[in-house]
Amino acid sequence: MIRMQPSTAGPGGADGDEQGGSPPCQAARIAPDYFDPLAVDAKQARDVARWRKARREELLAHRAGLSIAARQTAAAAIARALDEVLAAHLPDPRGRVIAGYWPIRSEPDLRPWLARLHERGAIPALPEVVRPASPLVFRPWHPGAAMRRGHWNIPVPASAETVAPEVVLAPLVGWDGAGYRLGYGGGYFDRTLAARQPLAIGVGLQAARLATIYPQPHDIRLAAIVTERGLQYPPRPGMA
Numbered sequence: 001m002i003r004m005q006p007s008t009a010g011p012g013g014a015d016g017d018e019q020g021g022s023p024p025c026q027a028a029r030i031a032p033d034y035f036d037p038l039a040v041d042a043k044q045a046r047d048v049a050r051w052r053k054a055r056r057e058e059l060l061a062h063r064a065g066l067s068i069a070a071r072q073t074a075a076a077a078i079a080r081a082l083d084e085v086l087a088a089h090l091p092d093p094r095g096r097v098i099a100g101y102w103p104i105r106s107e108p109d110l111r112p113w114l115a116r117l118h119e120r121g122a123i124p125a126l127p128e129v130v131r132p133a134s135p136l137v138f139r140p141w142h143p144g145a146a147m148r149r150g151h152w153n154i155p156v157p158a159s160a161e162t163v164a165p166e167v168v169l170a171p172l173v174g175w176d177g178a179g180y181r182l183g184y185g186g187g188y189f190d191r192t193l194a195a196r197q198p199l200a201i202g203v204g205l206q207a208a209r210l211a212t213i214y215p216q217p218h219d220i221r222l223a224a225i226v227t228e229r230g231l232q233y234p235p236r237p238g239m240a
Contacts, residue, residue, distance in 0.1 A: 129188060167199045
């Protein structure tokens with residue numbers, strides 16, 4: 001059992017306290033078909049991939065350089081903003097499945113927020129990669145739950161039970177004002193959102209905003225984006 005611990009250059013340019021294992025950006029290595037050559041020009045796809053790789057490395061380096069206190073302050077502010085967004089969508093979370101994530105690579109730690117939802121009767125869940133190039137699977141989680149090591153040594157609930165989240169938090173490496181997310185490069189969240197279509201809320205730092213991520217046909221627009229400065233991308237009509 002694992003113990004719980006409470007730039008804007010365009011394509012064509014140059015390409016801490018971790019709680020998981022090896023970098024998740026290695027996901028791209030097991031998802032070589034992330035760019036579909038039939039859906040987009042191959043050269044454009046390569047240019048965008050190189051540009052995203054460079055931006056991803058810059059943004060991850062910036063995030064890793066933040067102090068623990070700064071990360072904790074940002075996570076607390078994000079949690080408050082999420083409360084407001086969720087209150088508009090799910091005034092009563094009892095019995096509703098809400099998926100977060102186990103923080104890695106200096107991501108905002110929102111497990112305390114998930115724990116508070118659990119106290120209110122919600123069913124928190126965490127994602128797991130069960131096979132390459134496939135949607136994520138979600139397993140129920142609560143404070144003190146038995147955990148095991150999943151892909152890249154990221155802790156996942158030991159339970160074999162799976163659940164279908166109504167709301168999914170998508171951690172952001174980068175994001176843009178049109179509601180698109182720059183992730184680690186494996187495409188797992190995009191595949192998940194396309195297959196399961198939950199209410200997807202991106203969570204990340206304000207400093208990670210980009211002018212655009214140059215969205216490709218496989219990129220899924222998020223329903224909302226929240227940073228430590230509050231709601232940055234408006235929810236879809238009918239959510240509020």
